[in-house]
Amino acid sequence: MDLSGFRDxxxxxxxxxxxxxxxxxxxxxxxxxxxxxxxxxxxxxxxxLPQSLRLLSGPGCPVCxxxxxxxxxxxxxxRQPGVIVATFGDMMKVPGSRSSLSRxxxxxxxxxxxxxxxxxxxxxxxxxxxxxxFIGVGFETTVPLIAAAIKRAAESGLENFSVFSAHKTVPAAxxxxxxxxxxxxxxxxxxxHVSAIIGLEPYRFLAEEYSVPxxxxxxxxxxxxxxxxxxxxxxxxxxxxxxxxxxxxxxxDGNPTARALVDEVFEPSDAEWRGIGVIPSTGLAIRDSxxxxxxxxxxxxxxxxxxxxxxxxxxxxxxxxxLPYECRLYARACTPEHPVGPCMVSSxxxxxxxxxxxxHGKR
Amino acid sequence: MANDTILLAHGSGGTLMxxxxxxxxxxxxxDTGSPALDDAASLDxxxxxxxxxxxxxxxxxxxxxxxxxxxxxxxxxxNDVATSGATPRYMSVGFVLEEGLRVDDLRIILASMRDAAxxxxxxxVTGDTKVVxxxxxxxxxVNTTGVGMLAPGVSLSSTRCRPGDVVVLSGTLGxxxxxxxxxxxxxxxxTDLRSDAAPLNALTAAVLEAAPDVRCFRDPTRxxxxxxxxxxxxxxxxxxxxxxxxxPLHPQVVGACEMLGYDIYQxxxxxxxxxxxxxxxxxxxxxxxxxxxxxxxxxxxxEVRDERPGTVYVQTPFGAARIMDMLxxxxxxxxx
Numbered sequence: 001m002d003l004s005g006f007r008d009x010x011x012x013x014x015x016x017x018x019x020x021x022x023x024x025x026x027x028x029x030x031x032x033x034x035x036x037x038x039x040x041x042x043x044x045x046x047x048x049l050p051q052s053l054r055l056l057s058g059p060g061c062p063v064c065x066x067x068x069x070x071x072x073x074x075x076x077x078x079r080q081p082g083v084i085v086a087t088f089g090d091m092m093k094v095p096g097s098r099s100s101l102s103r104x105x106x107x108x109x110x111x112x113x114x115x116x117x118x119x120x121x122x123x124x125x126x127x128x129x130x131x132x133x134f135i136g137v138g139f140e141t142t143v144p145l146i147a148a149a150i151k152r153a154a155e156s157g158l159e160n161f162s163v164f165s166a167h168k169t170v171p172a173a174x175x176x177x178x179x180x181x182x183x184x185x186x187x188x189x190x191x192x193h194v195s196a197i198i199g200l201e202p203y204r205f206l207a208e209e210y211s212v213p214x215x216x217x218x219x220x221x222x223x224x225x226x227x228x229x230x231x232x233x234x235x236x237x238x239x240x241x242x243x244x245x246x247x248x249x250x251x252x253d254g255n256p257t258a259r260a261l262v263d264e265v266f267e268p269s270d271a272e273w274r275g276i277g278v279i280p281s282t283g284l285a286i287r288d289s290x291x292x293x294x295x296x297x298x299x300x301x302x303x304x305x306x307x308x309x310x311x312x313x314x315x316x317x318x319x320x321x322x323l324p325y326e327c328r329l330y331a332r333a334c335t336p337e338h339p340v341g342p343c344m345v346s347s348x349x350x351x352x353x354x355x356x357x358x359x360h361g362k363r
Numbered sequence: 364m365a366n367d368t369i370l371l372a373h374g375s376g377g378t379l380m381x382x383x384x385x386x387x388x389x390x391x392x393x394d395t396g397s398p399a400l401d402d403a404a405s406l407d408x409x410x411x412x413x414x415x416x417x418x419x420x421x422x423x424x425x426x427x428x429x430x431x432x433x434x435x436x437x438x439x440x441x442n443d444v445a446t447s448g449a450t451p452r453y454m455s456v457g458f459v460l461e462e463g464l465r466v467d468d469l470r471i472i473l474a475s476m477r478d479a480a481x482x483x484x485x486x487x488v489t490g491d492t493k494v495v496x497x498x499x500x501x502x503x504x505v506n507t508t509g510v511g512m513l514a515p516g517v518s519l520s521s522t523r524c525r526p527g528d529v530v531v532l533s534g535t536l537g538x539x540x541x542x543x544x545x546x547x548x549x550x551x552x553x554t555d556l557r558s559d560a561a562p563l564n565a566l567t568a569a570v571l572e573a574a575p576d577v578r579c580f581r582d583p584t585r586x587x588x589x590x591x592x593x594x595x596x597x598x599x600x601x602x603x604x605x606x607x608x609x610x611p612l613h614p615q616v617v618g619a620c621e622m623l624g625y626d627i628y629q630x631x632x633x634x635x636x637x638x639x640x641x642x643x644x645x646x647x648x649x650x651x652x653x654x655x656x657x658x659x660x661x662x663x664x665x666e667v668r669d670e671r672p673g674t675v676y677v678q679t680p681f682g683a684a685r686i687m688d689m690l691x692x693x694x695x696x697x698x699x
Contacts, residue, residue, distance in 0.1 A: 009608075009680040016681070044683025090624070093692065115548055221681060336691035347624040356626070357685040359674065 006220030015225035016048050022232040028054040028184055029231055030320050032174065033191035034061030034348025035219050041357035043221045049228065056320030057350035059173055059273060060191050062138045063090045064318055064342045064349050067272040068306035070137075070166040071096030076301035077133045077164060078109040083299060084127055086120035087135040089113045094342045097307040101135075117149035117163070124153070124161035133295045136165045141193040143167050143284060144258035147265035150286070150293045162295040167284040168271050170194050171202040176279050178210045182321050187231035188214040189224070192246040199254025203242045211240040218246035265290050274342065275315020314341035317350055324351040324360075331361035369464040374494030383492065387466060391473030392480075392487050404488035406453055411515060414449035416440055417508040425468065425502050427546040429539075429557030433475035435633055436505040438562045439584065441483045442636070445564040446580040448519045448571055449511030451483055456490040456507050461500035472503060483562035485509065511564075517571065521639075523578040524599035528667040529645035533566060533636040533652050534559070534660035536588055537616040540630035540694075545619065556615050559634030559657070566636055566655035573651035574644035581637045586690050589628040591637055592665075592675045593689045600672045605665035605687060608680045628677075629690040639667065 005011065031037055037057045040046055046055060059065050075096050078085040085101065092102040092113060105111040110130070114120045117134055124132035136146050146163060153161045170191065177183050190203060195216040206214045213234035217227030227245040234241060244250050262284070271283025286294040312334070313327040324330055324343065334340035336352055343351035354360055372379045420436040430438075437454065444451040456476065460469070480487050539558040544550070567580050578599075583591040588605075596603050612627065620627045634657055640648040645663055652661035675687040 007680070009682075012681045042679075042685065043681055044677075044679045044685045045681065047683045048681060115550060119548075356688045359671070359686055 006218070006222040008222060011222050012225055015222065015229050019053070019225065019229050019232055020050050022229065022236050023050040023053050024236065026052040026054070027186055027232060027235055028056060029187045029189055029228065030056045030058045030177075030185040031189040032058040032060040032170070033189075033194070034064070034346065034350065034353075035193070036060070036189055036191070036217065036224060037350045038348060038353045039219050039221065039224055041353040043224075044357070045221060045224060053228070053232070056185060056323065057317065057353075058320055059177065059276065059318045060139070060170070061318075061343065061346050061348040061350065062142070062168065063094055063346035064314060065168060065273045065275070066091075066094065066137055066166055066342065067274050068097050068308065069272060069303070071100070072098070072303040072306050073301060074101060074135045074164060074166075075099045075104055076303040077135075077295065077299060078104040078111050080299055080301065082130050084110040084112060084123065084130045084132045085135060086112050086114045086123055086132055088137065090346045090348070091135055091137055093339065093345045095309070095339065095345070097304070117146045118152075121149050121153060121158065121161060124158055128160060131160045131162070131299060133299060134161070134163045136163045136167050138167055139170055139191070139194050140197040140262075143262050143266065144197065144255075147261045150265050150290050151261070153293055154290060162293045162298040163286065164295040165266065165284055165286050167266070168273065169268070169282050169284065171198070171205075172282045173273060173276065173279050174203070174206060175210070176276060177319060178206060178212050180319060183319050185320060186212065187235055188212055189227050189231065190214050190216040190242075192216060192218045192223070192249050195244075195246070195250045195254065197255050197258050199250070200242055200244060200252045207240045207242050213240045214242045216242070216244045216246050216250050218249055273318075275318040309340055312341040314343045314351075317343050324354040327351070331355060367466045369460045369462055369466065369469070369494055371462050371494050371496065373460070374492060380492070387469060388473065388490060388492070391470060392477055404453070404455075406488060406510075408452075409512060412513040414444050414447040414511040414513055415508070416443035416447075417506065418443060419504060419506040421501060421504050422543060423501050424543075424547055425472065427543050427558055429542060430560040430633075431472055431475050432503055432505055433472035434479045434560045436507045437476045437479035437483065437485070438560045438633060440507040440509040441479070441485060441562040441564055442582045444509040444511035445567040446519070446582055446636070447511065447513065448517040448567065448577075448580070449513045450568065451485045451509050451511040451564050453488050453510040454480060454485050454507055456487055456505065458490070458492045459500055459504040460492060460494045461502050462494060462497040464502050469503065479562055483564055519577065519579045521579045521581065521595045521598040524595055524601055524639045524667050525578070525641075526601055526667050526669040527642050528578060528639050529642050529663055530592070530603060530605070530665040530667070531638045531640060531645065531648050531652060532588070532610065532662055532664045533563070533658045534634075535611045535613050535616065536583070536632060536635065537620060537627045537630035538613060539633040540587070541616045541619045544623070550619070556613070559632055561634035561657045563634065563636045563657060566652060566658045569651040569655040570638050570640075570648050574638070574640045574648035576641050576644055577648065578639040578641070583632050583635055583637055585631050587627075587629040587631055588637070589626065589675065589687050590689050592687065595639060596675050597673050599667070602668045602671045602674045602676065603665055604668055604676045604678055604684070606678045609662050610664050611660045611662050625694055626690070628687050629694065642666075
């Protein structure tokens with residue numbers, strides 16, 4: 001697909017002008033998704049928008065919202081003899097309570113970076129003497145492929161492959177956020193990729209129950225500006241609806257086939273979100289019919305109780321209560337070279353995005 | 364030895380090693396000036412100053428579209444020597460071979476080195492080989508050391524950039540890094556993506572002639588453009604602003620970077636050169652680059668400024684500015 005129109009500076013300029021005309025009072029929006037945070041920072045969009053428009057980063061970086069307990073569990077898998085841990089690259093450097101996967105790798109544990117859960121399947125086929133545990137982290141976008149990998153493993157009778165499911169689902173977490181009195185968000189820039197799977201319906205309650213305007217938004221600069229403009233317009237007109245700005249990527253009913261696949265392999269469970277706590281039914285547990293591929297059942301581990309990282313405000317950053325550079329550690333004790341919390345580690349983390357693309361707090 | 368593989372004995376100093384040197388190395392490098400098999404090469408050099416640079420090459424996979432470790436090892440060191448403004452002349456090569464390497468693969472690598480050296484006008488004059496046990500190396504590691512001659516009066520340094528200077532880049536960014544990662548991981552982004560590994564000494568010579576006051580050259584290899592420009596900004600105590608819309612890029616590389624979560628400015632190049640030149644010589648430098656080999660896509664991409672020394676900014680097409688930061692740690696793909 002030719003995306004050049006969505007990067008056209010002239011179209012962007014017109015949207016920026018329209019936003020300036022629409023925003024006549026202070027407004028606070030949240031970009032839920034880490035990819036949006038990066039797109040906004042990378043294109044310098046924040047500086048082009050009205051000063052009275054505050055853009056907060058939300059909990060949409062899957063690595064960042066992974067709890068210390070889950071990272072500790074992943075580390076514990078790596079420490080088991082005969083286990084190969086396969087993970088997306090983002091997870092490698094995220095510090096848990098006491099270690100990280102990259103530190104475990106440096107200590108000689110077998111930790112491999114894969115690009116897809118299907119790569120982890122192929123790894124299990126090659127390494128038939130070991131058990132491959134895939135660290136399943138991600139939102140609705142990532143889960144269908146992991147469900148497919150588990151189904152394929154079941155169909156081929158693969159014995160040495162399992163998944164540690166630390167997946168999360170987005171809509172209910174947004175409900176918890178807008179319900180949080182500390183969080184003063186008036187409009188939500190909803191994640192395009194996640195919505196491509198789940199469609200529009202699961203967000204409806206945000207507008208109907210909480211009166212929070214919400215716009216499903218794509219990731220090119222013009223997409224983001226269009227989403228911001230649609231939200232500002234709703235707020236200015238006193239409307240609260242769920243709209244789709246990203247129509248080329250998101251059909252209203254999402255992707256039913258992918259959802260059916262997920263539903264066959266996973267069932268809703270409670271999940272702990274960093275900074276937010278346990279949110280009912282926002283996790284995905286592997287169904288009993290696929291228990292053979294559940295790492296928690298195949299390779300039982302018992303990590304020590306998790307420790308919180310002293311001074312780290314990732315939890316507040318993820319809820320939009322503080323901006324990255326308002327954290328006490330930002331750019332001082334916590335930098336990409338010496339990250340204290342996950343928001344400074346992941347390429348989608350809001351602290352990493354602010355650090356990489358802005359000069360806040362550096363001098 | 365056509366169908367042979369490398370054995371530990373090939374590094375033992377005995378007859379097998381002698382055969383390897385005679386039949387593979389000397390035969391492979393025959394066009395570059397038949398190195399004598401003494402322990403040291405003796406070379407005629409004109410009086411004056413020389414430039415000396417060494418680098419060690421490890422890459423997986425050994426072969427990738429657009430090149431292999433051999434081409435990389437020659438071009439990388441040729442380019443390092445060329446950044447000083449010198450004319451590369453001689454090269455040493457050192458190999459660490461892993462037991463089990465196919466001799467045919469080694470021959471291909473040597474042929475690439477021979478061709479790249481011939482293209483750069485460099486003679487390979489001495490070498491060394493060691494063999495390590497299987498599992499202790501990635502097939503082949505190569506070290507090359509290059510010697511170049513500096514013309515009188517040529518004194519380039521990344522400390523010499525001044526506000527008002529202009530940054531010229533010789534072509535598209537990220538082709539090498541993305542080609543290697545996509546070959547290694549079996550990611551098929553595009554069929555026509557190729558490593559840019561190339562010797563750039565003809566290009567630097569042309570720029571030096573057209574723009575004699577060039578402040579410095581830099582080849583944006585590991586760490587990409589971001590590391591190269593940040594190092595220049597630090598060394599000269601200036602800031603650099605890059606105009607994003609003027610940076611030459613392949614759309615496939617842009618797409619791959621977005622998918623992987625890589626910053627294109629941090630991706631490695633092996634056949635690109637940055638020149639910082641005084642503004643009044645910028646057009647001459649650009650024209651020289653564009654007519655030199657591997658420089659047809661060259662562009663003026665930015666300028667040197669005095670505010671916020673040590674910082675590199677990117678001016679986005681939307682009129683905003685952001686930081687161009689250096690790569691921290693290793694590049695890791697994100698959750699897709």
